[in-house]
Amino acid sequence: DTAVSQTPKYLVTQMGNDKSIKCEQNLGHDTMYWYKQDSKKFLKIMFSYNNKELIINETVPNRFSPKSPDKAHLNLHINSLELGDSAVYFCASSQVSRSSLETQYFGPGTRLLVL
Amino acid sequence: AQKVTQAQTEISVVEKEDVTLDCVYETRDTTYYLFWYKQPPSGELVFLIRRNSFDEQNEISGRYSWNFQKSTSSFNFTITASQVVDSAVYFCALSERGADKLIFGTGTRLQVFP
Numbered sequence: 001d002t003a004v005s006q007t008p009k010y011l012v013t014q015m016g017n018d019k020s021i022k023c024e025q026n027l028g029h030d031t032m033y034w035y036k037q038d039s040k041k042f043l044k045i046m047f048s049y050n051n052k053e054l055i056i057n058e059t060v061p062n063r064f065s066p067k068s069p070d071k072a073h074l075n076l077h078i079n080s081l082e083l084g085d086s087a088v089y090f091c092a093s094s095q096v097s098r099s100s101l102e103t104q105y106f107g108p109g110t111r112l113l114v115l
Numbered sequence: 116a117q118k119v120t121q122a123q124t125e126i127s128v129v130e131k132e133d134v135t136l137d138c139v140y141e142t143r144d145t146t147y148y149l150f151w152y153k154q155p156p157s158g159e160l161v162f163l164i165r166r167n168s169f170d171e172q173n174e175i176s177g178r179y180s181w182n183f184q185k186s187t188s189s190f191n192f193t194i195t196a197s198q199v200v201d202s203a204v205y206f207c208a209l210s211e212r213g214a215d216k217l218i219f220g221t222g223t224r225l226q227v228f229p
Contacts, residue, residue, distance in 0.1 A: 050215075
């Protein structure tokens with residue numbers, strides 16, 4: 001029944017490692033997003049995909065590479081992890097039309113800690 | 116440029132008190148959308164309300180109400196008769212039509228004590 005799901009929920013890893021976070025939505029939406037929430041709770045958009053096509057890339061380092069195999073999935077791969085990547089990463093989805101912005105529904109978040 | 120300001124960093128109240136969370140936004144667009152999300156201690160982001168710029172009617176949902184005023188660029192959120200379960204961080208967010216992304220405020224942490 002979960003609308004937007006993410007795995008894993010927690011991720012603890014060493015600096016320099018490569019890791020992936022997976023996101024799936026069963027709402028039938030055509031647009032998916034990644035947001036980052038830092039230690040001060042500030043939320044900022046990273047990427048958005050519409051029907052598997054990259055729409056937004058908010059000046060995120062090249063070490064972050066989103067991949068959308070289909071419109072129900074949006075994965076986030078991070079290379080060469082750095083201490084500053086420690087954060088909570090939220091996936092979201094919505095249905096976007098030309099005339100309006102529909103509500104974005106968020107996944108439970110993935111808490112990444114880089115040691 | 117888009118911006119959302121939540122000037123109240125933290126608010127503490129005692130149960131049954133009414134509390135208002137302030138949100139002021141900036142945008143140059145005439146068509147935009149405003150949102151409120153709740154982040155309880157468990158960490159998920161829960162959608163509360165969405166409003167478009169052409170609908171200035173206030174909305175009430177149970178103990179929650181929202182006051183949208185374009186003249187002051189504000190979209191304030193009031194909880195009536197607060198409960199301990201209302202303790203959370205509340206985020207106000209803005210999106211312009213065509214921008215397809217949410218610009219969040221810095222959040223207001225609400226603590227409701229029994």
